[in-house]
Amino acid sequence: xxxxxxxxxxxxxxxxxxxxxxxxxxxxxxxxxxxxxxxxxxxxxxxxxxxxxxxxxxxxxxxxxxxxxxxxxxxxxxxxxxxxxxxxxxxxxxxxxxxxxxxxxxxxxxxxxxxxxxxxxxxxxxxxxxxxxxxxxxxxxxxxxxxxxxxxxxxxxxxxxxxxxxxxxxxxxxxxxxxxxxxxxxxxxxxxxxxxxxxxxxxxxxxxxxxxxxxxxxxxxxxxxxxxxxxxxxxxxxxxxxxxxxxxxxxxxxxxxxxxxxxxxxxxxxxxxxxxxxxxxxxxxxxxxxxxxxxxxxxxxxxxxxxxxxxxxxxxxxxxxxxxxxxxxxxxxxxxxxxxxxxxxxxxxxxxxxxxxxxxxxxxxxxxxxxxxxxxxxxxxxxxxxxxxxxxxxxxxxxxxxxxxxxxxxxxxxxxxxxxxxxxxxxxxxxxxxxxxxxxxxxxxxxxxxxxxxxxxxxxxxxxxxxxxxxxxxxxxxxxxxxxxxxxxxxxxxxxxx
Amino acid sequence: xxxxxxxxxxxxxxxxxxxxxxxxxxxxxxxxxxxxxxxxxxxxxxxxxxxxxxxxxxxxxxxxxxxxxxxxxxxxxxxxxxxxxxxxxxxxxxxxxxxxxxxxxxxxxxxxxxxxxxxxxxxxxxxxxxxxxxxxxxxxxxxxxxxxxxxxxxxxxxxxxxxxxxxxxxxxxxxxxxxxxxxxxxxxxxxxxxxxxxxxxxxxxxxxxxxxxxxxxxxxxxxxxxxxxxxxxxxxxxxxxxxxxxxxxxxxxxxxxxxxxxxxxxxxxxxxxxxxxxxxxxxxxxxxxxxxxxxxxxxxxxxxxxxxxxxxxxxxxxxxxxxxxxxxxxxxxxxxxxxxxxxxxxxxxxxxxxxxxxxxxxx
Numbered sequence: 001x002x003x004x005x006x007x008x009x010x011x012x013x014x015x016x017x018x019x020x021x022x023x024x025x026x027x028x029x030x031x032x033x034x035x036x037x038x039x040x041x042x043x044x045x046x047x048x049x050x051x052x053x054x055x056x057x058x059x060x061x062x063x064x065x066x067x068x069x070x071x072x073x074x075x076x077x078x079x080x081x082x083x084x085x086x087x088x089x090x091x092x093x094x095x096x097x098x099x100x101x102x103x104x105x106x107x108x109x110x111x112x113x114x115x116x117x118x119x120x121x122x123x124x125x126x127x128x129x130x131x132x133x134x135x136x137x138x139x140x141x142x143x144x145x146x147x148x149x150x151x152x153x154x155x156x157x158x159x160x161x162x163x164x165x166x167x168x169x170x171x172x173x174x175x176x177x178x179x180x181x182x183x184x185x186x187x188x189x190x191x192x193x194x195x196x197x198x199x200x201x202x203x204x205x206x207x208x209x210x211x212x213x214x215x216x217x218x219x220x221x222x223x224x225x226x227x228x229x230x231x232x233x234x235x236x237x238x239x240x241x242x243x244x245x246x247x248x249x250x251x252x253x254x255x256x257x258x259x260x261x262x263x264x265x266x267x268x269x270x271x272x273x274x275x276x277x278x279x280x281x282x283x284x285x286x287x288x289x290x291x292x293x294x295x296x297x298x299x300x301x302x303x304x305x306x307x308x309x310x311x312x313x314x315x316x317x318x319x320x321x322x323x324x325x326x327x328x329x330x331x332x333x334x335x336x337x338x339x340x341x342x343x344x345x346x347x348x349x350x351x352x353x354x355x356x357x358x359x360x361x362x363x364x365x366x367x368x369x370x371x372x373x374x375x376x377x378x379x380x381x382x383x384x385x386x387x388x389x390x391x392x393x394x395x396x397x398x399x400x401x402x403x404x405x406x407x408x409x410x411x412x413x414x415x416x417x418x419x420x421x422x423x424x425x426x427x428x429x430x431x432x433x434x435x436x437x438x439x440x441x442x443x444x445x446x447x448x449x450x451x452x453x454x455x456x457x458x459x460x461x462x463x464x465x466x467x468x469x470x471x472x473x474x475x476x477x478x479x480x481x482x483x484x485x486x487x488x489x490x491x492x493x494x495x496x497x498x
Numbered sequence: 499x500x501x502x503x504x505x506x507x508x509x510x511x512x513x514x515x516x517x518x519x520x521x522x523x524x525x526x527x528x529x530x531x532x533x534x535x536x537x538x539x540x541x542x543x544x545x546x547x548x549x550x551x552x553x554x555x556x557x558x559x560x561x562x563x564x565x566x567x568x569x570x571x572x573x574x575x576x577x578x579x580x581x582x583x584x585x586x587x588x589x590x591x592x593x594x595x596x597x598x599x600x601x602x603x604x605x606x607x608x609x610x611x612x613x614x615x616x617x618x619x620x621x622x623x624x625x626x627x628x629x630x631x632x633x634x635x636x637x638x639x640x641x642x643x644x645x646x647x648x649x650x651x652x653x654x655x656x657x658x659x660x661x662x663x664x665x666x667x668x669x670x671x672x673x674x675x676x677x678x679x680x681x682x683x684x685x686x687x688x689x690x691x692x693x694x695x696x697x698x699x700x701x702x703x704x705x706x707x708x709x710x711x712x713x714x715x716x717x718x719x720x721x722x723x724x725x726x727x728x729x730x731x732x733x734x735x736x737x738x739x740x741x742x743x744x745x746x747x748x749x750x751x752x753x754x755x756x757x758x759x760x761x762x763x764x765x766x767x768x769x770x771x772x773x774x775x776x777x778x779x780x781x782x783x784x785x786x787x788x789x790x791x792x793x794x795x796x797x798x799x800x801x802x803x804x805x806x807x808x809x810x811x812x813x814x815x816x817x818x819x820x821x822x823x824x825x826x827x828x829x830x831x832x833x834x835x836x837x838x839x840x841x842x843x844x845x846x847x848x849x850x851x852x853x854x855x856x857x858x859x860x861x
Contacts, residue, residue: 305615309765417623420614423772427630427779434644435637447651448644449510 018090020105020112027097041068043105046117050100055081055117060102072106072113085114095173122147128230130397135272140230145175145249148232152179152245155236160184166197168248174205175249179235184242186475189258189439193244207251215246217437222405224398225438226257227264234268242476244439258438260445260473262458265289267395270461279460286459288390293406295387296333297414297422299380303329305418321377330415332376336384337407339366344388344404441473500573500795508706509643511713517703517784518557518720520646521696523653523727524781525605528774529749530693530728531735538686539741540671541678543732545686550725552687553694556840557721559848560697561714564704566851571701572795578851585796592792594839595702596811598695599785601832603627604816606778608825613752613771624816627775627782628809634783635790635805639706642787645780652776657727659766660734663754667737691840692833693728696781697721698840702788786812 018026024045027033035045042064046056059080076084087093088111097103100118125147128140141148149163160182168176176197180190196215205211208228216225229235230253235245238256246255265285270278302309303318310318325332343362347355367385371378387407394400406429413421436443446454451472456462465484470476534542567574571591575584607623634641700717707713735750738757747753751770758766786808793804819825 306765306768309763309768311761311764314762417618417626418614419768419772420610420623420775423775424626424630427775428633430648430776431630431634431637431641431645434634434641444644448647450647 018094020090020093020110023090023094023097038064039068041106043107044102045097045105046102047097047100050098050119051102051117052100052119056102060104060115060117064104072104072109072111075104075113079115081115081117083116086111087114088112098173120144120146125151131229131231131234131268131395133267133269133272135269137231137233139232141232141247141252141254143250143252145177145247148247148252148254149177149179151232152236152239155232156181156239161239164190164194166194168197168200168202168211169205170201170203172204172206176205176211177247178244179239179247179254180244181239181242184240184470184476184478185244186242186477189441189475190244192439193246193257197246205248208246208248208253208255209251211246211248212255217439218435221432221436222402223261223433223436223443224264224396224402225259225436225443226255227259227396228253228255228398229268230254231268237268237271240481242470242474242478258441258473259443260438260441260458260471261433261443262445264396264399265394266457266461275461275463279462282459282461285393285395288393289403292387292390292403293410294422295383296337296380296407297410297425298419299383300329300333300411301414301418301422304415318377318379321379324374325377327375329380330411332380333384333411336370336376336380337411339370340384340388341404438473441475445473446471500570500791502569503639503706505708507638507640508708509640511707511709512716513643513647514700514707514713514716515720515723516647516650517643517780518697518700518717519724519727520649520777520780521699521784522694522721522724524602524693524696524778525609525774526693527728527731528609528751530690531732531739531750532744532747533689534686534732535736535741535744536686537682537689538678539682540673540736541676541683542686543672543729543736544676545683545690546729546732547725548683549687549690549694550721550728552691552841553697553721553725554718556844557697557700557717558714559844560700561717563844563848563851564700565711566855570703570705570791572792574847574851578847578854588792588796591701592789592796594835595699595785595789595792596808596815597832597835599782599789599808599812600815600819601829602778602781602785603812604819604825605829606774607816608822609749609752609774610771612822613749613767620820621813621817624813627779628813630779631782631786632805632809634779635787636802639703639787642780642783645776645783649776649780652773656770656773657730659755659758659770660730662757662759663734663738666757667734668740669737671737671740672733688837689833690728691837692829694721694724695833695836695840698836698844699784699788702791703784782812 024035027045027047028035030047032047032049033045034048035043038044038061044060044064063075063079072086076086085092085096093103093112093114096114096116100116102115102117104113104115106112122144123142125139125142127138131140139151141151153161158181162180162182164178166176166178168174178190178193178197193215197211200211200214202210202214212224212226212228213219218225227238232254235254235256239245243256243258246257266282267285270282273281303322307315322329327335339362343358343366346362347358350358363385367381370376371381388404391400391403394403410422410425413425415421417424433444434448442449446452446458449472453469454471454473456466457471468481468484469479470481472479531542534545538545563574567577572588575587575591578584579587603624604620606627607620610623611618611620634645697717697720704710731751734754735744738754739747739750744750752767755767755770756765760766763769786805789808790801790804793799793807794801797804799807819828
């Protein structure tokens, strides 16, 4: 039944064959399409906007002038351009023409010559802005797929680095590539990804985030299940862990997976620092996340239901700060949380210079004024501000959004059932997380199913000498990364002053 | 007969450890001390061990039955007793699981009503918890196992809090050792059995364990772990409260949490009880899962629909238990049924199965 409807609503995908003439007359309707006669024999046509005119003038036109009687196949041989094609296939002609090829026709033949002369307009490689690190490489992806793949291949110069290309999007015809290391990445996961991408039916793909949203295991989850990154070094790193990456033309970010929840809280800089510092930062981040989600709900729960829980001295401080405030804690908390969200949203929509002003105006003026006016208690102001700050420690942008959103259900359930409500809300999330998968691998990673070995690079980051095996979640075909013991045997255990 | 579950629905053998101990620790551990010290006084800790030893024997018997049958109890019943008798036994086991679901849920809600929200209606909290249970069981057996594992991870740190009562312990409360008669000890052990119940869910999830035959040692370790926890909890209560005080204290663990003295938090029991949600959640999930699986087997009802039915029954039944007396009475009755099931019925199937297999061999 559903299929019947679906078939009906499917627009015709332009399969009915055009003739070359019809195609060209369609193209001529656009102003940037050029068609002219060269040496009285050849008809040369191309989209001026897509073609590098230097190539046309330097390489193509002089050769056409040499000997007008030659066949197209001979031209193919002598043209100093790679992958020249002689074909009569209309679909090929159409896609090549639209991707910056020059079409050369000769009268009395139904074949034509296609010469690639793509003009490559692209942005320079810049430093990563969203995932900036003090140490480590400073390159980031740009909008050109070729450049991005170049950045990856430079880091992994091995033939096993496979790049599988798919075309997605009825209108945009976007090139989407799946990158993985053959023999390390799990084949089933690669096939799952390729299957899911080729099953996408959509008219436009503007960015990799489109792909992410459509291939995630559960589209209705607040938790992102794949990590997007703009750092080629991060992608190279996860590829060698046995994960896969998906890039798409026109997007400066790559998607990597399968991931686990803890990976969202590990910054790539952790690998550039010594392991003690990195582990400490990871624990700080974990604390920050729990603080960010739980602090305001705890405030509401304790002040609404369980004020007996507060020790006497602290209670005095709280009461004096809350005296004279006309709202119950929940209203107070929601007002402040929404204000913070408002400031953040306004700050991120405005140009950066104006944004700073908003931050100062919002943070200092509104906050102090609200306390002075007796609308909120200053204790809550501290709590909310710290919670907002803590939510920004999450290294992956999508996850920090999720964490900010999660605060609100916790707030409401704290109002309904106090501490029990917070526990219930947590239970809901836990059950959801237990069910969640990323490319078929369990999302809450080394915790369940419990893999003690994987914890080395989860809550802590132990030294590289300990990271001899690939994480279990990627189900790598080759689990052992390197043999550390082999190296260690060469150096016998030396005594003091030997 | 249900087919064996696919491999990606199964869990590794060592998870039996977590499942067994989570299923054995529920609401009971919050208040078992009063019942056993009534009979055995300061020697009640011996009963905890005695009862634990008998559980080991029962786990051994259960494994013998399951290894011979190589399937869950529903199929084994059918094979042993035929369609009608086996079917009605299966129906009884479904009811048995539902009863445990009701008791676990209702006693937890009762604790919350007494300690946290005296004015809260039963249906309110029951409904919310059952919705979580519904979502969890929809995820299948693996999710329940995950909840069990996490419940141990969350629950264990709570044991550290026993440090505070131990600072004020009177160790001489335990002396003189062995001043009660054996019959007293056995009486207390019998009471103690109710708390250890839950291990018999092995009957239902056995086919979901990878290399299930090798999982026996994990099951025994799980029981040892539970016994240790009960023993530790019991001992702390026995050295903190006198017998007199203990007879008035319904939930000694909660009262002990009140002695927790931290600079930033008082009345720790609010916090502890909220965490306790995660301890009872896998219990109710497992009972609901087992019951709905039984319904699927019996009436070829889709497990999703069976689950809704089971949860509705649990919900409605928990509304009928209105006050402390009724909850206590229901717990006692279910405890008695459980006692006879594990001590009489389980050995009975074992022997019946032995005899039948011998008869079949001869024929």
